[in-house]
Amino acid sequence: MLLYDWFIAPFAEFAFMQRALLGAVLLSLSACPVGVFLMLRRMSLTGDAMAHALLPGAAVGFLLYGLELLPMTLGGLIAGMVVALSAGAVSRLTIQKEDASMAAFYLISLAFGVLIVSLRGSNVDLMHVLFGTVLALNDEALSLIGGISFFTLASLAIFWRALVAECLDPLFLRSVSRLGPPVHFVFLGLVVLNLVGGFQALGTLLSVGLMMVPAAAARFWTVRVHPMCALAIGFGILSCVSGLLLSYHASLPSGPAIILSAGVLYIISIFAGARGLLASRVRSRSHRTA
């Protein structure tokens, strides 16, 4: 019965926990594979930059309509897209690489965001935008997350081959197809979309955690992209479940509890993963004949 009390009862007995679980699972389904591709493109920190970039859009939505889901989401989406497109355009049209242009645009965007929030509202509102509340997801937020999740998975399935080719051998892709640049922008669009989906639940700052940490953990276990994405989703869901339970039993804030759970999985993976530290230690002590 202890097991039931600990693991099942919170979800079985409380509707807000069920909603939180559903939202988090849907979010893991789409954000984690996006994170895998971000990591494989060596853009792990880009997610973080984009998360900051959403702020002014969300803030304008908040300024005009208060704490409403749709305006804040649309605002965040527009701000994120503007920053992604501008940074991408500068890196393609000038000598500057994307990391530098991204840094410049997201910092400008962040400053705008803080400015706008400070025009109205208190720190409490800012805290909501930055850190979200997975325990207060309403129907509207859930359907938004569901839609984003479906759209992301469909896009990944359609563009899978091009995404892999663009990461592995971009010049090859350019020699056989013109899809390279559009696929890059579609991908950045998916990053923004998933961060926007996550910010109701986890806030702009922590939604990137659910995207990147399970992906980084999955890298230690497998050498193929498909299983890596599946594993990242599994880690994401596991982190959400354990984070929500921790939050419930220990009265901790849910967002950090989820990301810290993912962090524990990451640290375990560093050591215990099939390509982790322990495995390479064991391998280095013995060797094959050929």
Add this chain to the structure above:
Amino acid sequence: MPACVTFEDLTLGYNSHPAVHHLNGVVQKGSLTAVVGANGSGKSTLMKGIVGILKPMSGHCSIAADVTLAYLPQQSELDRSFPARVIDLVTLGLWPRRGLLGRYNSEDRKSVADALSAVGLEGFEKRPIDTLSGGQLQRALFARVLVQDANLILLDEPFNAIDAKTVADLIGLIKRWHGEERTVFVVVHDLDLVREHFPDALLLARGSVAWGEARKTLSSENLLRARQFHEAWDEDAPWCATGDAHEHDRAHQPRGVA
């Protein structure tokens, strides 16, 4: 022989500085040509121009209508840490046939398996690419070119840092393509290799120093002329006046050579 690729007064470069300069000439269908020249003489740039990755600053590079193209860039462009297996890398070569969404059928899988055995990589299908040696990776990339089944094949320095045995095997493949009347255009540094195996050569020093039969092209006179080429990138170089041929030649006279 009909033209496969035609260069008309083609200038390619970066930031207003030409890397390939007013190149004219024709790559004929079914020809096997080595592109030779010093570092910075425009060989890789020319390849990118043919592929269309780099747009001409002036002039044209036109490719015959029925040409399908396979391009093997220098190895440094590939992300070797990407989690892919040999078979995943070679399967990319199916793109021209199947595109973004087409399903791979048993014939496709057979062509991948045949290509792997043609380059001597049977049994390597499931090896992660980060465990391959330089020679093995190059074999895998040649297998991908085989799968592409193109009639114009562009290879950019395919023999760099590759051992003699592998070079011999890859030359065998190139000759097989030549025998199948595909057009093959290869950047090579080893002149002995060119003299021995390539019927034609293009000696490049931004412009063409000589282009034709390989042994004649690589005469000591031509090589000396090519050696006078400077790998110069002069911020203050005069602007190229294309209208007046005489003016133009003078503007590009290497410094110190009257």
